[in-house]
């Protein structure tokens with residue numbers, strides 16, 4: 685693997701909370717264009733790892749490189765500007781706005797700066813409609829484009845959240861348990877959406893649903909107790925005795 689194949693390199697990441705090492709020297713590389721999963725038993729450090737990558741938390745030690753640049757000390761906004769964006773939490777979807785309006789606000793944010801400016805003129809907003817419609821279509825919500833977001837099903841709200849993230853035009857998306865709480869149909873639809881996104885972008889996802897991981901992900905990093913336990917494709921990590929033991933030990937068997 686050459687350096688340009690690696691979009692994200694995390695090296696020896698450590699973070700302590702009151703003396704407890706939630707991450708303890710975790711290193712992994714994410715390859716450009718891959719769907720890469722971070723998995724591991726409860727408390728393994730997956731969410732903490734996401735929080736470090738997007739600088740919601742600061743590592744005690746270790747480095748993070750994006751496209752070869754050291755981003756360890758950059759603020760979250762700048763990391764997003766450099767192309768690595770974490771999918772918004774569901775609370776960032778405005779329930780009283782329609783699907784189209786939600787995506788339009790996100791587009792406006794990319795084009796006109798980080799602050800939401802609700803006073804922007806109607807003509808500027810109308811100018812964003814074509815691009816917003818394309819994004820709504822891309823996540824399979826065309827049929828609901830004028831529906832208030834609050835009226836969408838849970839799975840479709842998450843799809844809208846992906847559309848608002850894509851509006852920022854990231855090279856790399858971090859998805860934190862994208863299928864959590866979804867029924868079978870929504871899981872299938874979301875998996876297809878992630879595959880579609882990954883045709884032109886890199887995806888790093890934390891996911892508990894191992895059948896989704898098996899089907900979707902090119903490469904998997906298994907965390908346990910803050911360390912990388914195994915890495916590889918699903919076939920190799922799922923047969924790794926250390927991985928099996930970690931899951932059984934944590935009551936996931």
Ligand SMILES: Nc1ncnc2c1ncn2[C@@H]1O[C@H](COP(=O)(O)OP(=O)(O)OP(=O)(O)O)[C@@H](O)[C@H]1O
Nearest residue numbers: 701704705706724725726727728729730731732733
């Ligand atoms: N702010 C914090 N203060 C103290 N301890 C924390 C904090 N955040 C996380 N931890 C601890 O760090 C460890 C890793 O937590 P983390 O949420 O990253 O795990 P996870 O792999 O995402 O687990 P889950 O699958 O349950 O979401 C846990 O033991 C957790 O209790």
